[in-house]
């Protein structure tokens with residue numbers, strides 16, 4: 001079963017009855033063949049369902065309203081086979097609440113120069129039908145993705161596939177409940193923001209959950225379940241016992257397994273697919289009390305393992321990155337190189353290879369590991385419980401990647417992405433945490449500078465698999481600002497674009 005089996009994309013062919021019923025019958029046949037072919041391509045992971053031709057304002061409105069009401073439908077593809085006068089799309093587009101992809105293609109590929117006549121022209125007139133449709137979308141300020149090209153070409157199908165994955169991610173985001181165990185870290189600005197507006201614009205629901213509730217779950221975990229999970233760890237990871245000694249090692253690993261079970265059960269019971277932690281809020285039990293029951297440190301190993309299964313995670317109460325990571329993982333299901341929550345930690349100045357060490361105290365997803373992670377126990381001297389604690393230690397793959405974040409600018413959300421080149425770090429024997437090392441593109445100077453000018457976070461959702469096109473489609477569907485930093489970025493132009501966007505987003509609301 002594919003991860004996207006529960007979703008559908010609806011295909012609507014625009015036509016009109018001007019050319020007679022025979023033309024519409026042909027249009028219908030062509031549309032079915034095209035949809036079948038796209039479904040059979042193996043490129044588009046969501047099933048496309050042909051919903052027939054729309055020949056009047058009434059028909060357009062009816063199918064758009066049906067799409068809104070069908071939970072399985074995550075988006076609409078429109079294609080204007082014939083000239084479909086666009087006033088008939090006004091009411092339907094006003095009603096449509098699902099993502100829209102306008103496919104500018106044509107059933108026939110090359111013109112049959114010797115045979116072409118007016119009948120052929122009437123059956124192959126997307127060239128002007130799609131232009132008419134595009135005009136009304138632009139005039140009505142309808143957000144959509146426009147894909148232009150021949151429907152049998154793999155590169156064209158890939159663009160539809162990106163949008164399909166993103167539309168599935170948007171549908172999932174509306175189902176996300178993110179639990180905050182504790183608040184965001186005191187005094188931190190970038191991890192804070194307007195959670196009501198966040199749900200209105202991006203769909204994610206963010207809830208506070210008392211740490212005491214998590215501790216209630218922790219107390220109820222059976223020892224036998226913990227023992228069983230420790231056995232799973234032994235199979236999945238390299239066991240590496242260092243300065244803690246064997247006894248402390250296994251005790252801390254056992255504690256980490258118990259924390260994981262508690263977290264997993266609570267998230268499941270609450271229907272939550274994202275969460276945040278805060279190292280300063282682990283419950284109020286006294287660890288020096290001989291009867292202490294609770295987390296002896298942040299549940300780092302649990303966070304790493306849950307992230308690998310697609311549960312959104314943000315450290316220090318960073319609910320925005322937790323939600324974004326969930327969507328990133330969701331969109332890229334089936335891809336192989338991996339994704340993770342990461343944090344800019346330490347700079348490495350080395351000329352044109354100047355880079356930034358990505359890590360966290362513990363929480364990096366093993367999906368990005370270059371080889372089998374080592375399960376280690378070391379002291380973590382931060383937060384309210386300074387203790388030895390278990391974590392997965394690894395370095396990450398070398399190669400091209402993209403990091404992303406969403407920030408609250410007060411009057412809007414801004415999504416920022418940045419291309420990075422992950423390079424090989426040197427051994428760090430005294431830093432036993434998972435990490436990656438990357439060079440921001442186009443260079444450290446321009447790339448890191450642009451990220452700072454855009455107001456980016458020190459946390460990000462990182463992927464080796466996806467491209468900027470995903471984040472562009474995501475922002476377009478949600479109607480939020482998107483700025484990207486890549487090999488083409490020039491500082492002066494970037495600054496000017498940020499200024500232009502300030503004006504655009506002020507005026508944009510007035511236009512709608």
Ligand code: MN
Nearest residue numbers: 315316343459
């Ligand atoms: Mn952090």
